[in-house]
Amino acid sequence: MSASFERDENGLCIIRCDPPVNGSDSFVFRPDVIVSWKALLGLASTREAIAAIMQGREDVSRYDPKTGRGVWTGAFEALEAALADSATGVSMLADDGEVLNDPLTAARNKAREGMNLPVMSNETDANLIAALAVDDSDEEPSSGIDVTVTKDIEGLDDFLNDESSQTVLDECEERFYGSLMPRPQNQQN
Template sequence: MSSTFEMDENGLCIIRCDPPVDGSDSFVFQPEVIASWKALLGLASTREAIAAIMQGREDTSRYDPKTGRGVWTGAFEALESALADSATGVSMLAADGTVLDDPLTAARNKTREGMSLPVMSNEIDARMRAALAADASGVEASSGIDTACTHDVEGLDAFLSDESSQAMLDECEERFYEALMPRQSQQN
């Protein structure tokens, strides 16, 4: 018995789990989900995103039917705000490389809590950003998501190391961020 990963003819990522992970025997999602989870939860890698998808369980009691706000709303709003700030040159990094009191990390943590995933401190966020910035670190950066559930998934390592898969995931990430970037006013 083993777990497997595949991309089907429709471009869906399918993970069949044997034994089940947290009671689920399969996960089916589009590659765009990986990009959105990485951005909205502050994840360090595609592997971490897939592990979060496999382990995350949404607290539906946090959904407000009157406003439509749910677990993910704050993370979307904070990321949009951070992107708008970065477009105007505001940085959340101090001169020594530490993350300042970051509203994006706080919003991500509320979403992580609402998805039953571990939260991260500003210190962990700063260490993760530093590790991602170091080209030859050789160590996979982590935001605190346990990736053990992904290590024995047959086919996942091949997907993660495949150049065409990486190009496709990079395109998904670019489209995700592009959709959130502030747009110039069209007024004349």
């Protein structure tokens, strides 16, 4: 496969593939998309998010035109709830360290299924969180997305290792999570 990655003057990330990957010869997205996919699907890395973008195919039959609910709705709601719970100190770990049924992982898995991507167990999600917290491994952690599709993309490693790219992704992440964080209720006079 021959593939290239570039970020254009408008900030768009563009991947061109020959032969096509998953039926597409190009993928065009903003850095915000990488951040939202990572958060909503519980992905371990920017590389894993890009691989998911390239491999995911939305099951449009899951869209309900009456309610507007689609593949991503439950993941957004669960992430908002998890952020609200974390703001109040609720933990998904039992005293003995066992991972409790995590509604966020369940919602992420529904979104993954709806995007035709592999699902993950609560244990995998917990191990991933622990691995990301330690961050002393030379090996990239994985939530189960096949990243081999990204290994030979010319220019992708440069993007992933570039400090200014990381700054852009950090700013996107801050905006994304900020938009989901609970807000104090307006005080009535």
